[in-house]
Amino acid sequence: MTERPAGRPSERRPRLLYLAFYFPPSRASGVYRPRATANRLVELGWDVTVFAAPLPFLYDTIGSVDDKLMDTVDPRVRLVRPSLNRFVWETDLREYSGFRARFPYLAQSLYTWGQEHVFPEHYASWARASVRRALRMHARRRFDVVLATGNPFASFGAAWLFHKLTRTPYIIDYRDSWTLDQFSEEPRFEDGHPAWRWESRVLGSAANSLFVNDAQRAWHAERHPHAADRMMTVLNGWDADTLPSIAEPPPAARDAAGAAAGRHAPRFTYVGTVTDQQPIEQLVEGFSRAREHPDMVDASLDFYGYFGFFKGSVKVLRNRFAAAVAGRGDAGGGGEAGGDGDAAEDDAVLAPGVRYRGPVSKTDLAGVYRDSDVLVFLNGGGRYVTSGKIFEYMAAGRPIVSVHTPGSAAEELLRGYPLWFNPGGLDPADIAVSMAAAAKAAAGLDGPQVAEAREYAGRFSRNVTLEPLIARLTELAARRRGVAGRGGSR
Template sequence: MRRDPSDGAGTGDTKPADLPTPVPSDSRDAPRLLLVSYHFPPAETVGARRPAALARFARDHGWDVRVLTAIAPSPEAGDAGLAEASIVRAEPTPRLPRLNRSAGTGTSATSGAAPAPTTLASVRAVAKGWVWKAGMELLVPDPQVNWIRAAVRGFLRGPDRWRPDVIVASGPPFSGFVVASSLARRFGVPWVADYRDLWSVGNEYWVRSGPRRALDRRLEQRVLRTVTTCVTVSEPLADALRSTFGVDARVVMNGIDRRPAPSPAGGPTIPSAATLTLAHTGYVYPGKRDPGPLLDAIALLGPDAARVHVVFAGDDHGIVRAAAERAGVVDSVTLLGHVSAEKSWRIQVEADVLVLLMWNDPRDAGTYTGKIFDYLLAGRPILLLGYEGGVAAELLRTRGAGVVGNDRESIAARLREWLAVKDRTGRVPAVAASALDGLYREDQLSGFLEILREAAERGVPGSRARAATTSRRH
């Protein structure tokens, strides 16, 4: 008989009686929060930002915060924002091969396309793609499944007697939800699921087969039986959670992370010969984020195409190169490959216009890609290729921060307007600073803390809470 993965099966033989003894209520100086997130600094991934910001914000507002993560410490990467003693870093075991869609080499390709890949490289890329697909299909709930057991056991075997009042898990990966629900059951405390993206009903869902989709839906339903509240980044996504799983779902948007102006050291990072420079930073995902209409629009400019240049910084899976070749605008494209976070920030600030590639499909209506907030901080107007009825498009329109275009004719017309502005004034105007009002990370996290306070005060309802209390008394 299959056991519910959310009940802590396979996580060791620790019994509730083995857990730390709760501190008497009259001696608790601060509410205690355990944050479970596979991604956390020193990782520079976008997935680490929201959990790290929440942990720091809660600490700064009087919470006693502990973090459970898989990311190892790194002195070279600097401070994670919390005392290292507050972070439990449990290494996944056994180690699994890293699954990665990208077949790129990480080399730069400026002034056009890189040399064609060798036959061996092409075979390796195809094989890597099949391995990735197989891993996505077979590893449940995700390729981080090998972290569940290690994370639960690592936290329970911690050196002190600390125990949380509430647990919040941030996903993806959603193995962290299984970890949180297991720990919440063992401690007899409520837990909150923070969906940075959705799981089985998500707009970026990666599973192709019907059976696997059904399996994930059942697993998610089981895990959410014990959840107190779900949090996600937009109202359409919250509606999807409510209608699918019948849970309490709240909205806490992502936000702009404040950062200093980029260092001028090393000179400009993007070409200066073109009149109008556009930039895209980050991954280009196959199938759903298509640069083709933009490159086709440049081709429509005729002689003016030579005055427009687009810089792509990040793994592109060969998509940009192929689209540039089809459009005949190879000379208008620079491919930098993977760059550091600092260089990516400098590229954004130095560009005339920033390109945001999203999925032009109603299923992407509720997506705020994390990149949109980085772009807003850079202060450059944004050209969004994506669903015009989505929350990202609405944010740009209402804030006066950019435009949406999906066909080559409308994009070409917009490029001509920007060229004309630069001819007249020498620059494309920056986005007004007021467009960022209320969008900083701290503006959003106040609401998140209130949700966590409510969850901690509400506790675990019914017999589950009584059982946990009984187990602690014996």
């Protein structure tokens, strides 16, 4: 591309380096925000290069992929996958390097020293490889701005180092917190841990830092006052490309309107990854009590998604469902949800009326929501945790039952949603009442009510929630290009 002479404005597209380790085909919960951001930027005319995880790590090491998700990435997004030293994940001696095989104790000592004195995260090698690759690309055609998202937080370290070497401004996006345990609401590391020093360092040099809710931003501002004035809240959102532009009433209402023979069995649905942080036992107990209601005898609760993010998670979570059923003394539930402990079987019974329906690609979610009467928002964590799934739930235009501890960050969003049913806590009796009320509401929903719910959800569409970030990136890129146009550093 021909550069304009110094002193004249450049017409080339603004160029972004996006450090997003978890990016399609990864199915990690944080993958959707980077996917949507990259797509939105190229749609607006940006030149976007994403540095992401190497495919062998996604497929072979953690086994966490959604191949269909790659089809939703704009082909104009350039994908680069720097290398990663999988030292800590290597469990087969045949995978060891020659050095590690010959000197295992020395290799471990060197690795541990790097964690303690260079960068305190297992993804540090990916960050170093990313900086080396970015410098080569930058020498050919400079980047205007860097956006780094965590976790892993080695991406923050890479953005900081690239900035030190090239003076390229960067923004860091806290999809999750680095030093705060968002579930226990306690610091994740002891005083003096190198993570604290690194976090202070990267925040101090960042043009901005982004947080998914105000509570998370306030916690970090209190601990890093030197960077507080550059901290921003940028909410998650729902993606219009994976949900229909309109939503019809739920099956219960459609059956009632059509005078369907017999009584409709309410269909409750959970969509998302099941984790060990969620109140599974309270949900199973609450749903079981709800089915004691005359209109809820045949109600079903379907789980769509994965059990855990990594290999080996299925067995632990499956056993929690079985224990919840055993605690009630119910029969007919808690059957095996997976044959080998690493993969759950589709259509497996977890508890009476509760089934695991298997994973569903984000590209197929519209059909799941269409066939659901009520959505169950099962969430772990409190004021620092805003699940990205809640935005999608609201956009589906269905009654939503909350099953989480009081004070969840999602409550601030749900208060204005007209179809929210809040038990106010985790008492199974209250959960049962909310589920029965939500099922009754679903049977009476009409088109205008669904449209009202969707209208509220519209303020959280991804293009809307990303506006502050897009504006700031645009400002930084323009300023950077202006410096170059005046004969500054390329």
